[in-house]
Amino acid sequence: MRGRTARWGTGLALLCLTLPLAPRDAVAQESASVLEVRLKAAFLYKFAGYVEWPVGTAQEPLRFGIIGDDEVARVLSHLVRDRGAGARPVEVVRMRAFEPLPPLHVLFIGRSESDRLPSLIRTTRGQPVLVVTDTEGALASGSMINFKVVGGHMRFDVGLGSAKRSGLTLSSRLLSVAQVVSTRTP
Amino acid sequence: MFRNIPSIRLKMMLIVLITSLSALLIASIVLAVYDVRFHRISWAGDLMTQAEMVGRASAPAIVFGDSLTAHQSLALLAVRPEISAAAVYTPDGRPFATFARRPEDAVFPVTVTPSGFRFDHNRLQLFRAIEDPDGIVGTVYLSARYDLAGRLGRYLPVLTAIMLGSLAIVLAMSQSLQASVIRPVLSIARAADQVRQERNFALRVEKETNDETGKLVDAFNAMLAEVAEAERSLLESNRRKDDFLATLAHELRNPLGPIRNATQYLRYKDTHPESRQSLELIDRQVQHMVRLIEDLLDISRITRDALELRLSSFSAADLLRDVVEATQYVVEESELTLRTRNDAGPVTLYADRARLVQVASNIVNNAVKFTPAGGAIDLVLARQRRNLIVTVTDTGIGIPPERLKEIFEPFSQLDRSLEKTRGGLGIGLALSQRLIALHGGTIEARSEGPGRGSAFHIELPIVSDEPIPAPAVAPLPITVTDGHRILVADDNVDGAASLGLLLKAMGHQVTVAHNGAEALEKLDVNGFEAAILDIGMPRINGYDLARMIRARGHKILLVALTGWGQAEDKRRAFDAGFDTHLTKPVQTDQLAHALSVLKERKLREG
Numbered sequence: 130m131r132g133r134t135a136r137w138g139t140g141l142a143l144l145c146l147t148l149p150l151a152p153r154d155a156v157a158q159e160s161a162s163v164l165e166v167r168l169k170a171a172f173l174y175k176f177a178g179y180v181e182w183p184v185g186t187a188q189e190p191l192r193f194g195i196i197g198d199d200e201v202a203r204v205l206s207h208l209v210r211d212r213g214a215g216a217r218p219v220e221v222v223r224m225r226a227f228e229p230l231p232p233l234h235v236l237f238i239g240r241s242e243s244d245r246l247p248s249l250i251r252t253t254r255g256q257p258v259l260v261v262t263d264t265e266g267a268l269a270s271g272s273m274i275n276f277k278v279v280g281g282h283m284r285f286d287v288g289l290g291s292a293k294r295s296g297l298t299l300s301s302r303l304l305s306v307a308q309v310v311s312t313r314t315p
Numbered sequence: 316m317f318r319n320i321p322s323i324r325l326k327m328m329l330i331v332l333i334t335s336l337s338a339l340l341i342a343s344i345v346l347a348v349y350d351v352r353f354h355r356i357s358w359a360g361d362l363m364t365q366a367e368m369v370g371r372a373s374a375p376a377i378v379f380g381d382s383l384t385a386h387q388s389l390a391l392l393a394v395r396p397e398i399s400a401a402a403v404y405t406p407d408g409r410p411f412a413t414f415a416r417r418p419e420d421a422v423f424p425v426t427v428t429p430s431g432f433r434f435d436h437n438r439l440q441l442f443r444a445i446e447d448p449d450g451i452v453g454t455v456y457l458s459a460r461y462d463l464a465g466r467l468g469r470y471l472p473v474l475t476a477i478m479l480g481s482l483a484i485v486l487a488m489s490q491s492l493q494a495s496v497i498r499p500v501l502s503i504a505r506a507a508d509q510v511r512q513e514r515n516f517a518l519r520v521e522k523e524t525n526d527e528t529g530k531l532v533d534a535f536n537a538m539l540a541e542v543a544e545a546e547r548s549l550l551e552s553n554r555r556k557d558d559f560l561a562t563l564a565h566e567l568r569n570p571l572g573p574i575r576n577a578t579q580y581l582r583y584k585d586t587h588p589e590s591r592q593s594l595e596l597i598d599r600q601v602q603h604m605v606r607l608i609e610d611l612l613d614i615s616r617i618t619r620d621a622l623e624l625r626l627s628s629f630s631a632a633d634l635l636r637d638v639v640e641a642t643q644y645v646v647e648e649s650e651l652t653l654r655t656r657n658d659a660g661p662v663t664l665y666a667d668r669a670r671l672v673q674v675a676s677n678i679v680n681n682a683v684k685f686t687p688a689g690g691a692i693d694l695v696l697a698r699q700r701r702n703l704i705v706t707v708t709d710t711g712i713g714i715p716p717e718r719l720k721e722i723f724e725p726f727s728q729l730d731r732s733l734e735k736t737r738g739g740l741g742i743g744l745a746l747s748q749r750l751i752a753l754h755g756g757t758i759e760a761r762s763e764g765p766g767r768g769s770a771f772h773i774e775l776p777i778v779s780d781e782p783i784p785a786p787a788v789a790p791l792p793i794t795v796t797d798g799h800r801i802l803v804a805d806d807n808v809d810g811a812a813s814l815g816l817l818l819k820a821m822g823h824q825v826t827v828a829h830n831g832a833e834a835l836e837k838l839d840v841n842g843f844e845a846a847i848l849d850i851g852m853p854r855i856n857g858y859d860l861a862r863m864i865r866a867r868g869h870k871i872l873l874v875a876l877t878g879w880g881q882a883e884d885k886r887r888a889f890d891a892g893f894d895t896h897l898t899k900p901v902q903t904d905q906l907a908h909a910l911s912v913l914k915e916r917k918l919r920e921g
Binding site for chain 1: 371372374375376378379380381384447448449
């Protein structure tokens with residue numbers, strides 16, 4: 130079991146280190162975007178390890194909801210399937226806008242749903258859901274982690290105020306890796 | 316190593332010091348080694364924790380591919396100066412972030428090993444896997460130098476202080492503890508020294524302990540007791556030997572008196588030439604025998620410290636003349652020549668004249684014995700400041716060099732096989748040496764070897780500045796006088812008879828008594844002018860008899876006749892009332908001299 134987790138971890142790390150994402154040619158550009166998706170999926174999964182949900186939600190299967198980025202949802206499902214039997218059960222739910230939100234731990238709103246970002250986030254208000262976005266300036270709309278690419282590396286900003294308001298605790302170790310940590314609450 | 320240390324106390328102290336120091340050193344080294352090993356391992360454990368902490372801090376950085384943050388985390392290790400290099404590896408073994416204190420420290424392993432550490436001398440290399448719930452996310456590598464010198468540097472002063480303190484305490488304790496061991500040994504050593512110097516075998520060492528030193532003390536005391544007993548019995552047996560020798564000489568001399576008296580009587584009476592010749596021969600042999608016995612007596616007197624010198628002044632010429640007189644006959648008899656020379660000049664000597672003559676005569680007689688007929692003996696007197704030098708040189712058989720000292724031992728002769736022809740008791744030289752020593756002088760034998768003659772060299776510090784006093788009374792001529800009435804008392808019948816015969820031959824009227832009572836009885840009846848009394852008579856001895864005679868108011872001349880010729884004997888004789896004292900065997904001239912007083916008395920009274 131441990132061997133399998135290690136292998137999985139190794140795969141994940143490999144993803145991290147296949148950066149930079151800077152495109153050099155068409156083929157590279159295509160593979161760069163593939164890489165970006167895989168990194169986002171991996172990061173998404175890893176974020177869960179640095180978040181504490183309120184008591185009572187820990188035993189449930191860790192449920193990821195993904196809107197507006199089917200590629201990330203696909204890769205994440207793939208990643209999760211390969212995990213060991215001892216790990217916490219994980220569910221990946223692909224959703225569309227206007228659908229009522231099922232109980233979630235993590236909600237990822239892809240770039241294609243950037244326009245409806247504020248209203249989507251609003252629907253999670255009062256629930257302990259980690260909102261991860263891929264849109265510049267999303268923190269102001271109440272996003273808790275927002276992906277960005279810096280110097281060809283995948284990075285992210287953290288909206289600590291929004292997380293706190295939703296009853297989530299983000300590990301300081303996560304913050305140490307964040308590009309920007311915003312404590313303002315929108 | 317300890318052989319040259321003269322003090323047992325110092326030795327013990329050194330032993331204690333060396334053993335304690337060794338024990339302390341060994342303990343310290345073991346302690347230091349153990350401490351360093353233990354400390355190094357706990358230090359490694361400490362660094363492992365450090366690596367873990369760094370790893371935990373770096374985990375998100377690895378996970379999210381943020382090598383800058385990982386670098387920053389690693390840079391925190393700069394606060395631990397012993398860490399020279401550190402690195403974070405990705406799970407697939409590639410370096411993700413590194414830290415190097417100095418550029419040359421930036422050497423990182425190519426392959427990652429599982430968690431653990433390894434010392435290469437004092438360089439520690441450590442790997443620590445970073446895990447999160449999903450498994451290993453990376454590995455931290457640390458390289459650090461263990462500061463052994465620093466550790467020992469902190470350790471050594473403490474160890475040195477402990478060692479010095481312990482040694483001081485050990486020394487102080489051993490000082491008081493070793494006393495119980497050493498004191499008996501020291502007191503034995505002191506006692507042994509004292510015994511050796513004072514020859515006091517009554518000394519005993521006090522026993523303080525019951526251990527081996529106590530046994531040593533007991534054994535030492537027992538040995539002292541044994542030595543004391545041995546010395547006592549040795550002295551006792553020596554004293555008995557001396558007593559025996561004295562008694563033997565005395566008893567041997569007793570019969571000689573009557574023999575001489577009888578011989579001399581016959582010489583007066585029998586004028587037949589052939590008889591005279593025989594009588595002279597007997598007389599000479601008796602005289603020789605008397606001399607031998609006198610030597611024996613002298614030896615025993617010397618060994619008992621009973622010999623006294625009768626000191627008087629005389630000239631070197633006197634000495635020479637006396638010696639020639641005493642040895643003339645023997646020298647001529649042996650067909651030798653005795654040449655004398657006085658290089659000392661007309662000096663005065665202050666010594667025992669008779670003894671000096673005896674010494675010189677002994678040496679000459681000795682030379683005669685060992686010199687073949689036709690040889691020559693030289694007797695030379697010389698003066699060296701206050702010393703009289705007497706040299707006797709012969710042309711005889713000589714003395715082997717290794718025997719030169721030995722010949723002065725009593726009863727020793729060079730060649731036992733020569734005893735019969737040479738004769739003698741082997742005491743002449745020994746006696747001479749003792750007599751010379753009594754005078755404060757030395758004698759030495761010299762010889763160029765067997766067959767080359769020998770020389771005796773005597774030095775005597777007896778030269779005096781005083782002139783020789785003129786003799787007070789001129790010796791009386793020995794003549795047959797008118798004759799006196801004389802009582803002779805001697806329990807030895809032959810002795811009394813022979814003396815009586817001699818006195819009769821000299822013209823006296825003699826009555827003989829054989830014990831004190833008889834003598835008293837005869838004295839009371841007849842009027843005697845003189846009485847010659849033997850001292851050693853049974854029941855009433857000579858002294859008592861003399862007192863009784865004086866007590867009865869007899870004013871006659873009393874002459875003591877004794878085998879003992881010591882000053883003490885003479886004093887006792889005079890105390891008892893004797894007028895004069897004669898030693899056996901008595902010489903005719905001595906007798907005549909003693910009795911000459913009677914003639915003077917007669918003249919005065921007449």
